[in-house]
Amino acid sequence: MSVAGAASAVGILGEMPKVAAAVPKAESELGRVKIRDVKTASVRLTYYDAHLVKVFTDSGLYGLGEAYRGSGTLDWIKTIKEEVIGEDPLQVDMLFHKMMEAGSGADARSGTLTGAIAGIESAILDLVGKILSVPVYVLLGGKFRDKLLIYHDTGSPDTVEVGPWVEEAVRSRDKYGFKSMKFDLNPFRGERWNRTLSTVDMKIWLKILEAIRKELGPDFPLAVDLHWKYNTRDALKFIQMTEHLNLWFMEDPIPPENADALARITRATKVPICTGENLYTRHTWRPFIEQQACDIIQPDVQKCGGLLETKRIADWADLYYMPMACHNLCSPVGTVASGHACAAIRSFITLESDSVELEYWSDIIKREGPFYKDGYLEVSDKAGFGIELDEKVCRKHLADYSGFFE
Numbered sequence: 314m315s316v317a318g319a320a321s322a323v324g325i326l327g328e329m330p331k332v333a334a335a336v337p338k339a340e341s342e343l344g345r346v347k348i349r350d351v352k353t354a355s356v357r358l359t360y361y362d363a364h365l366v367k368v369f370t371d372s373g374l375y376g377l378g379e380a381y382r383g384s385g386t387l388d389w390i391k392t393i394k395e396e397v398i399g400e401d402p403l404q405v406d407m408l409f410h411k412m413m414e415a416g417s418g419a420d421a422r423s424g425t426l427t428g429a430i431a432g433i434e435s436a437i438l439d440l441v442g443k444i445l446s447v448p449v450y451v452l453l454g455g456k457f458r459d460k461l462l463i464y465h466d467t468g469s470p471d472t473v474e475v476g477p478w479v480e481e482a483v484r485s486r487d488k489y490g491f492k493s494m495k496f497d498l499n500p501f502r503g504e505r506w507n508r509t510l511s512t513v514d515m516k517i518w519l520k521i522l523e524a525i526r527k528e529l530g531p532d533f534p535l536a537v538d539l540h541w542k543y544n545t546r547d548a549l550k551f552i553q554m555t556e557h558l559n560l561w562f563m564e565d566p567i568p569p570e571n572a573d574a575l576a577r578i579t580r581a582t583k584v585p586i587c588t589g590e591n592l593y594t595r596h597t598w599r600p601f602i603e604q605q606a607c608d609i610i611q612p613d614v615q616k617c618g619g620l621l622e623t624k625r626i627a628d629w630a631d632l633y634y635m636p637m638a639c640h641n642l643c644s645p646v647g648t649v650a651s652g653h654a655c656a657a658i659r660s661f662i663t664l665e666s667d668s669v670e671l672e673y674w675s676d677i678i679k680r681e682g683p684f685y686k687d688g689y690l691e692v693s694d695k696a697g698f699g700i701e702l703d704e705k706v707c708r709k710h711l712a713d714y715s716g717f718f719e
């Protein structure tokens with residue numbers, strides 16, 4: 314052994330007690346903790362209920378997550394939890410695939426099955442973080458950033474008058490402190506089924522967007538959501554009319570299923586096109602990524618299948634240098650869970666904020682200071698997701714049909 318090698322060996326030996334104290338902790342936990350049960354509590358938000366998920370173990374530790382909203386999700390959790398009970402929570406990805414395969418047939422590896430699996434997967438990841446004493450982003454490969462830019466999904470005034478739209482932009486920026494925002498443009502007139510967008514509506518929207526842009530300044534990140542409503546040609550015509558507005562992105566101009574049609578729009582405008590909140594798992598993302606059908610991907614962590622699946626989708630899209638604006642309409646629990654995925658994804662741009670106007674929204678979890686700080690969400694370095702429910706607030710706003718993890 315060389316002198317340097319001997320010195321190095323002595324160094325390592327000197328460090329052994331420290332190493333022994335730290336590393337074998339994880340090893341000692343392998344296979345020792347078993348999932349005992351999975352239970353839910355549904356808390357009312359503004360438009361829907363947040364389905365909170367707790368994974369209990371025989372060690373007393375638990376994990377907390379959130380499933381996607383919507384009817385059917387709770388039924389799926391009750392069914393699919395049998396796949397993880399008795400299992401070692403450290404084998405997260407295997408459990409994800411076990412749940413997905415067990416749900417096939419009765420469901421289609423999408424929809425509420427995927428939303429339910431995401432709720433259990435996120436709770437298991439929180440649990441694993443607690444078992445190993447690391448934040449969840451470490452389990453995903455580590456973090457690229459300490460805080461996440463949040464964009465506010467604003468209210469959409471039900472009027473063609475410009476004033477209330479500008480007031481909404483000012484409220485989002487000045488009252489809530491957001492540094493980026495998105496407006497949903499909803500149809501004012503016209504036939505519901507034929508996907509037509511009239512030139513009258515186009516001109517009204519353009520006027521509204523020009524006024525908002527004037528208020529916010531030329532460089533404020535301003536996005537627009539068209540909610541899958543229009544035909545390809547009308548959508549493209551309107552989007553091209555907005556090209557002078559330096560929009561951050563235009564979301565879902567046409568129905569969400571057809572990558573070919575969206576690629577046609579994406580290639581014909583300089584406005585960045587964004588889609589993805591209605592796509593499930595890598596498999597439905599495949600044509601959108603491989604055909605570069607959009608400029609920005611927008612997976613919803615709880616809807617697309619969970620944190621691991623979101624990272625897989627985003628890393629795959631990054632092969633084409635398509636960044637991610639993460640969709641989100643969860644309570645603080647799912648928002649923090651999404652935040653750990655966003656921290657661990659290289660191509661992250663922004664994470665959505667929804668329902669923050671609801672007076673008790675931020676109080677669902679215990680916190681010190683505001684939930685968002687200066688338009689950003691700070692990534693917690695505590696074990697797991699680093700959050701704890703405020704049981705009193707949750708119980709007060711439980712949905713009528715729900716118990717509290719009973």
Ligand SMILES: [Mg+2]
Nearest residue numbers: 538564565590
């Ligand atoms: Mg949307």
